[in-house]
Amino acid sequence: MSTAFVLIKTKPMKESEVYRALLELENVVETHVVYGEYDLAARIDFKDDKEMSKTLIGEFRNIPGVEQTETLIAVEV
Numbered sequence: 001m002s003t004a005f006v007l008i009k010t011k012p013m014k015e016s017e018v019y020r021a022l023l024e025l026e027n028v029v030e031t032h033v034v035y036g037e038y039d040l041a042a043r044i045d046f047k048d049d050k051e052m053s054k055t056l057i058g059e060f061r062n063i064p065g066v067e068q069t070e071t072l073i074a075v076e077v
Contacts, residue, residue: 001045003029003074004052006060007038014065015039021063027055038070 010018015033022031022042030043046052052073060069 001047002052004044004046004056005072005074006042006044006056007034007070007072008040008042008060008066009037009068010039010065011067018063018065021065025055025059027051 008018008022019031019033019040022028022040025044027044027046028042029045032041033039034041044052044055046055056069056071060066
């Protein structure tokens with residue numbers, strides 16, 4: 001299992017709607033409202049790159065109110 005953290009910018013006043021939509025996604029393990037350059041942070045767990053791509057491209061980008069995302073893929077050192 002692999003993990004990625006997704007930083008999300010929403011359209012103004014859409015934070016709550018996007019937050020609730022993220023909670024409905026199967027691979028989303030955690031979702032947080034954050035202050036700063038981004039509005040939300042989500043942790044996703046996935047079994048392979050294909051599943052990660054499906055989640056990020058097929059699901060995150062289809063959530064109304066999502067303006068921009070930045071994905072940080074966790075690795076072991």
